[in-house]
Amino acid sequence: MSTVPSIAPVVGRRWKRPPFIQNATLRYALYIGALIYLVLAISTIDVNWTRVYDGLERGWRFVQGFLDPDFTTRSRDIWRGMEESLTMTLTSTVVGVALSIPVGIGAARNVAPLPVYAFCRAIIAISRSFQEIIIAILFVAMFGFGPLAGFITLSFATIGFMAKLLAEDIEDIDEAQAEAIRATGASWWQLINYAIQPQVMPRLIGLSLYRLDINFRESAVIGIVGAGGIGATLTTSMDRYEYDTAGAILIMIIVIVMFAEYTSSHLRKWIQ
Amino acid sequence: MPVTTIDNRPVWRRKTTLAQWGSFAGWLALAVLFVVSWQVMNKNTIWLFVEDAPRQAADLLGRAWPPRWSYMDRLWAPLWDTLNIATLGTLIGTIIAIPIAFLAARNTTPSALIARPLALFVIVSSRSINSLIWALLLVAIIGPGLLAGIIAIALRSIGFVGKLLYEAIEEIDETQVEAVRATGASGSQVIDYAIVPQVLPAFAGITVFRWDINIRESTILGLVGAGGIGLQLQSSLARLAWSEITVIFVVILATVVVSEWVSAKVRAAII
Numbered sequence: 001m002s003t004v005p006s007i008a009p010v011v012g013r014r015w016k017r018p019p020f021i022q023n024a025t026l027r028y029a030l031y032i033g034a035l036i037y038l039v040l041a042i043s044t045i046d047v048n049w050t051r052v053y054d055g056l057e058r059g060w061r062f063v064q065g066f067l068d069p070d071f072t073t074r075s076r077d078i079w080r081g082m083e084e085s086l087t088m089t090l091t092s093t094v095v096g097v098a099l100s101i102p103v104g105i106g107a108a109r110n111v112a113p114l115p116v117y118a119f120c121r122a123i124i125a126i127s128r129s130f131q132e133i134i135i136a137i138l139f140v141a142m143f144g145f146g147p148l149a150g151f152i153t154l155s156f157a158t159i160g161f162m163a164k165l166l167a168e169d170i171e172d173i174d175e176a177q178a179e180a181i182r183a184t185g186a187s188w189w190q191l192i193n194y195a196i197q198p199q200v201m202p203r204l205i206g207l208s209l210y211r212l213d214i215n216f217r218e219s220a221v222i223g224i225v226g227a228g229g230i231g232a233t234l235t236t237s238m239d240r241y242e243y244d245t246a247g248a249i250l251i252m253i254i255v256i257v258m259f260a261e262y263t264s265s266h267l268r269k270w271i272q
Numbered sequence: 273m274p275v276t277t278i279d280n281r282p283v284w285r286r287k288t289t290l291a292q293w294g295s296f297a298g299w300l301a302l303a304v305l306f307v308v309s310w311q312v313m314n315k316n317t318i319w320l321f322v323e324d325a326p327r328q329a330a331d332l333l334g335r336a337w338p339p340r341w342s343y344m345d346r347l348w349a350p351l352w353d354t355l356n357i358a359t360l361g362t363l364i365g366t367i368i369a370i371p372i373a374f375l376a377a378r379n380t381t382p383s384a385l386i387a388r389p390l391a392l393f394v395i396v397s398s399r400s401i402n403s404l405i406w407a408l409l410l411v412a413i414i415g416p417g418l419l420a421g422i423i424a425i426a427l428r429s430i431g432f433v434g435k436l437l438y439e440a441i442e443e444i445d446e447t448q449v450e451a452v453r454a455t456g457a458s459g460s461q462v463i464d465y466a467i468v469p470q471v472l473p474a475f476a477g478i479t480v481f482r483w484d485i486n487i488r489e490s491t492i493l494g495l496v497g498a499g500g501i502g503l504q505l506q507s508s509l510a511r512l513a514w515s516e517i518t519v520i521f522v523v524i525l526a527t528v529v530v531s532e533w534v535s536a537k538v539r540a541a542i543i
Binding site: 017020037041042044045046047048051052055056058059062083084086087088090091094129130131133134137138141142143144146147148151217218220221224225231234235238241246250253254257258261 | 302305306309310312313314316317318321322325328329332352353356359360396397399400401402404405408409412413414415417418419422465469472476488489491492495496509521524525528529
């Protein structure tokens with residue numbers, strides 16, 4: 001006869017959910033540490049409340065500017081900024097992607113020898129470790145103000161982003177297909193062309209569209225340090241306290257980003 | 273299978289003739305667009321400056337090296353500020369993002385007609401504007417300082433955390449919700465006992481990931497006056513003190529690498 005397990009210890013006790021962090025000591029140590037950090041961090045914020053109060057009126061003007069945007073007064077500046085941003089986005093994506101293909105192939109361990117691999121990985125690491133705006137500062141100092149500096153910045157940033165993802169993609173391919181092509185006596189170029197390229201092409205196109213989207217968003221930012229584009233127009237309008245123009249520019253950026261996101265997701269679905 | 277005949281023998285090709293012409297036309301269109309864009313972009317470029325670039329670069333390097341390491345002493349306080357901007361900004365942004373994500377997720381939204389589009393609009397507007405632009409606006413409105421940086425980071429984080437979190441909520445296992453509801457649980461109890469435990473690991477991962485990105489972004493917010501190490505970068509840039517800028521770059525790089533390492537470790541521990 002099997003013994004019936006006693007339910008006595010459970011009766012009258014409420015079920016409690018297990019905590020997210022199992023170890024109680026660690027849990028309380030984390031809670032206390034977080035509390036101390038919060039107190040320390042908040043105490044360093046030194047807010048000038050009268051300035052904030054004065055600013056609220058300005059903030060209200062900005063909200064009004066956003067609701068009643070002015071596209072016409074500075075339409076020439078806005079148009080020029082948009083033109084620079086859009087052309088910069090397209091050219092830098094094309095050049096960046098074109099340059100990232102050899103780097104990406106070189107950074108894939110299954111098709112590149114070790115010295116090439118190390119060199120290409122180094123390029124990727126350099127390009128990825130700094131943000132666009134810091135690179136833009138350097139290139140503006142070298143090439144002068146204007147969209148050309150922005151174009152070089154965005155191309156440089158695109159190389160790191162695309163080459164890394166492309167290299168990972170190439171390393172993840174189905175080796176059986178590469179093996180089959182290699183067995184026919186194909187050269188290295190033929191291997192890339194017939195075994196690798198068909199496998200990575202759909203994702204490469206999808207990633208390029210995604211990068212196009214990112215480059216447009218970044219082009220709105222790097223203008224702050226003088227690299228041209230709509231960001232320069234936005235900074236100027238903020239400096240002039242023309243919040244209705246700034247509101248118009250922000251609305252245009254949001255609309256273009258939404259449109260780009262929508263079309264690129266549809267295009268990617270259609271390609272894949 | 274596309275096949276062509278050469279010397280009366282069938283030869284395999286990758287594409288049909290039509291597909292070949294199609295892809296050729298596509299590439300041609302892209303090339304034309306590129307050339308036109310290039311010319312429009314460079315209407316106002318002064319090529320004299322561009323030709324001068326190698327000399328400028330050499331000059332820059334000469335002035336940037338050796339780095340003035342003694343400048344480090346004045347970077348510790350801004351570095352601490354930078355960390356605080358990123359952490360507090362992530363905290364505030366996440367707190368606001370949670371209700372928005374529940375409003376935006378198809379399976380938890382109270383009304384698909386009003387609340388969901390509104391929440392999605394908040395997410396999209398927050399995502400499409402970079403935190404540097406948010407900072408630019410906020411510095412003009414509430415004045416320069418840490419607070420503007422924190423709010424800028426928070427505003428940008430709402431969209432990021434909100435989007436990833438609502439996608440995680442939409443992907444939950446509905447049978448668990450069903451089971452909890454069958455016990456007679458109220459709406460808030462369903463969220464508490466059926467949905468939250470399922471999305472908690474994803475949520476923790478998303479937050480740490482965003483914190484890592486925010487560290488990166490908060491290093492430059494000072495360029496527009498929103499506090500942190502970017503403020504020192506701005507003043508060194510204004511004085512063209514390139515040997516100090518080198519030190520700042522090294523510090524930023526080190527911070528980014530450390531935060532990336534921490535976030536990778538924490539995420540590996542959670543998931």
